[in-house]
Amino acid sequence: MAEELKKKTSDAAGQSILEKAQADGVKTVWDRYEAMTPQCKWGQDGVCCRICYMGPCRIGPSAKRDRGICGATVDTIVARNFARMIAGGAAAHSDHGRDVAEILIAAARGEAPGYEIRDEKKLMSVAAVYGVPVKDRSVNEIAEDVGKAALAEFGQQEGEVKFTSRAPERRLALWRRHGIVPRGVDREIVETMHRTHIGVDQDYRNILMHGCRTAIGDGWGGSMIATELQDILFGTPGSLYKQPSIGTMGLGALKKDEVNVVVHGHEPILSETIVTVAQDPEMIEMAKRAGAKGINLTGMCCTANEVLLRQGISIAGDFLMQELAIATGAVETMVVDVQCIMSSLPEVASHYHTKVVTTSPKGKMVGATHVEFDEHDALNSAKEIMKMAIENFSNRGEVNIPEQCETNAIAGFTHEYINYMLGGSFRASYWPLNDNIINGRIRGIAGVVGCNNPKVIHDEVHVNLVKELIANDVLVVQTGCSAIACGKDNLMLPEAAMEYAGPGLREVCEAVGIPPVLHSGSCVDNSRILIAASEMVKAGGLGEDISDLPVAGAAPEWMSEKAISIGHYFVSSGVYTVFGVGMPIMGSENVTNFLFNELEDIVGGKWDLELDPSKMAAKIVDHINKKRKALGIEAGKERVLYDMEMRREIEVV
Ligand code: CUV
Ligand code: SF4
Numbered sequence: 001m002a003e004e005l006k007k008k009t010s011d012a013a014g015q016s017i018l019e020k021a022q023a024d025g026v027k028t029v030w031d032r033y034e035a036m037t038p039q040c041k042w043g044q045d046g047v048c049c050r051i052c053y054m055g056p057c058r059i060g061p062s063a064k065r066d067r068g069i070c071g072a073t074v075d076t077i078v079a080r081n082f083a084r085m086i087a088g089g090a091a092a093h094s095d096h097g098r099d100v101a102e103i104l105i106a107a108a109r110g111e112a113p114g115y116e117i118r119d120e121k122k123l124m125s126v127a128a129v130y131g132v133p134v135k136d137r138s139v140n141e142i143a144e145d146v147g148k149a150a151l152a153e154f155g156q157q158e159g160e161v162k163f164t165s166r167a168p169e170r171r172l173a174l175w176r177r178h179g180i181v182p183r184g185v186d187r188e189i190v191e192t193m194h195r196t197h198i199g200v201d202q203d204y205r206n207i208l209m210h211g212c213r214t215a216i217g218d219g220w221g222g223s224m225i226a227t228e229l230q231d232i233l234f235g236t237p238g239s240l241y242k243q244p245s246i247g248t249m250g251l252g253a254l255k256k257d258e259v260n261v262v263v264h265g266h267e268p269i270l271s272e273t274i275v276t277v278a279q280d281p282e283m284i285e286m287a288k289r290a291g292a293k294g295i296n297l298t299g300m301c302c303t304a305n306e307v308l309l310r311q312g313i314s315i316a317g318d319f320l321m322q323e324l325a326i327a328t329g330a331v332e333t334m335v336v337d338v339q340c341i342m343s344s345l346p347e348v349a350s351h352y353h354t355k356v357v358t359t360s361p362k363g364k365m366v367g368a369t370h371v372e373f374d375e376h377d378a379l380n381s382a383k384e385i386m387k388m389a390i391e392n393f394s395n396r397g398e399v400n401i402p403e404q405c406e407t408n409a410i411a412g413f414t415h416e417y418i419n420y421m422l423g424g425s426f427r428a429s430y431w432p433l434n435d436n437i438i439n440g441r442i443r444g445i446a447g448v449v450g451c452n453n454p455k456v457i458h459d460e461v462h463v464n465l466v467k468e469l470i471a472n473d474v475l476v477v478q479t480g481c482s483a484i485a486c487g488k489d490n491l492m493l494p495e496a497a498m499e500y501a502g503p504g505l506r507e508v509c510e511a512v513g514i515p516p517v518l519h520s521g522s523c524v525d526n527s528r529i530l531i532a533a534s535e536m537v538k539a540g541g542l543g544e545d546i547s548d549l550p551v552a553g554a555a556p557e558w559m560s561e562k563a564i565s566i567g568h569y570f571v572s573s574g575v576y577t578v579f580g581v582g583m584p585i586m587g588s589e590n591v592t593n594f595l596f597n598e599l600e601d602i603v604g605g606k607w608d609l610e611l612d613p614s615k616m617a618a619k620i621v622d623h624i625n626k627k628r629k630a631l632g633i634e635a636g637k638e639r640v641l642y643d644m645e646m647r648r649e650i651e652v653v
Contacts (some may be wrong), residue, residue, distance in 0.1 A: 076203075097226035113376075169544075190205060216572050227527045251321065308411050418518070440454070444628070451480065492515045497510060
């Protein structure tokens with residue numbers, strides 16, 4: 001049994017609760033995955049087309065079926081499917097960004113009590129990008145105009161999405177040359193849907209280049225708007241308080257004797273208000289009257305990252321742990337908004353006392369309680385949810401929170417904070433970072449991001465990849481569930497540098513007092529990595545463009561369309577990006593070759609696929625070495641090869 005569990009998740013607490021869930025007769029994602037295997041090979045390779053109802057068509061190796069009924073080649077079909085994934089992911093991030101813009105406007109007008117402008121510095125920097133006048137105007141007047149300018153980016157039909165102007169000059173020039181600067185966020189998504197309708201764009205290269213434009217509209221548009229405007233409303237993590245947050249990570253963050261409320265999903269609009277309400281003395285008093293010691297708020301998935309970064313709220317788990325959290329029997333309420341919420345939650349919750357509460361009109365679930373979150377009356381919506389949770393405390397059955405040592409993680413390494421941390425308030429700058437890369441202490445930087453996927457052992461690929469990278473003096477920057485995976489594994493503490501980092505990286509971490517693995521936030525916060533990379537270029541000494549930097553991206557356990565959009569905007573921004581698990585393009589040699597090779601000559605970045613974390617690390621390090629060589633800053637360092645002993649050491653968790 002124990003061996004079986006280890007093949008599902010590498011999280012020890014997760015294993016014990018999974019065992020409990022099985023004993024309780026609860027079906028989890030792993031059971032459903034098993035029931036689904038063997039999975040459809042056509043779908044996995046991206047060669048199944050359902051775009052029109054002459055189909056479905058699937059292209060196989062047999063010459064008889066080498067085209068769809070409409071005549072589409074396998075290249076067209078695979079490219080269209082991939083482009084639609086980009087559009088789906090870009091739509092999700094961007095619709096989130098749009099919501100934030102609307103709240104910012106409402107807050108500035110005084111129509112959203114509870115929300116206010118918390119980071120004026122960030123407001124001013126965004127106002128400058130949008131050309132919003134600031135002289136002799138109140139903060140709220142400026143904020144309203146910034147919100148309107150951001151909102152207009154979605155429906156804009158002509159011109160350029162403004163945040164692209166933050167990219168290095170060369171990058172923007174390259175995008176312009178190839179006609180892939182997004183005109184408006186929504187426009188490119190809609191155009192992707194149009195182009196991929198039956199009988200429109202049939203040239204796989206042309207489809208995928210428009211995919212670049214759409215994805216850039218996500219990374220440098222919708223996602224960046226979400227991040228920047230959230231910072232304005234809730235504070236830029238790290239920089240506001242001149243220190244990052246510290247929180248607990250893992251199922252052990254749930255508390256036996258307190259009312260446990262888990263916020264799960266993506267938008268801090270909701271969770272920030274729940275944080276406020278959880279600290280309300282009146283609510284705490286109510287919890288005590290119900291027999292609890294207090295209220296314990298924890299997060300799940302990207303919402304968790306948002307509230308950890310800004311508020312130091314603990315994280316109960318990543319994507320594959322949402323059902324397990326409920327199976328502890330300790331969760332009074334799981335409050336969800338949008339994205340990555342498993343449809344199984346109400347069913348799982350029905351085995352326990354847990355209430356699943358949906359809050360967004362965009363995301364309802366049969367079997368859940370819907371409390372619509374009204375931003376004009378946010379506090380009362382949050383209080384209603386909190387009261388339900390408190391009342392539910394007495395309905396608890398058996399509770400089993402896995403004993404685990406407390407895993408802390410430091411989080412909040414936004415580009416503003418990195419800047420401050422390295423240079424101090426007065427000479428804030430990226431130069432010290434660049435300098436450490438040039439002198440070879442830090443070999444390069446890898447962004448390791450993305451989801452979990454039951455096709456691989458939960459969290460194992462993330463953790464093993466990241467450990468090998470830091471052993472090779474690669475500083476790792478993380479977001480999303482990948483960040484939670486490594487945080488749970490104690491990699492986001494300064495001590496981790498002593499234990500796992502190579503000598504150069506260790507020296508830098510010790511001098512600055514940072515972990516070797518930096519938590520930069522949620523999925524939309526991948527836009528922070530784009531800005532950090534642009535700042536590195538601007539600080540000098542490492543080339544003229546993001547594609548010159550010794551950096552790489554990875555999503556070792558990805559599953560969502562959002563991950564594909566993120567991958568494609570990293571590539572389009574000039575970053576070598578390697579995914580794990582598999583990619584739904586392998587059915588077309590031409591598409592694979594275009595994404596894995598040809599694109600590099602066009603945009604300077606390219607895709608890659610590698611399932612084994614060790615080989616993935618090797619590819620990233622080799623790529624970084626190649627870039628160092630081109631910059632003339634080879635450190636003469638060979639890649640550290642893991643011998644068996646080192647590997648054993650690493651595997652002892
Ligand atoms: Ni948006 S997209 S599973 S929560 S990182 Fe986590 Fe992150 Fe993927 Fe979802
Ligand atoms: Fe088949 Fe072409 Fe219709 Fe796709 S668009 S389902 S390939 S006929």
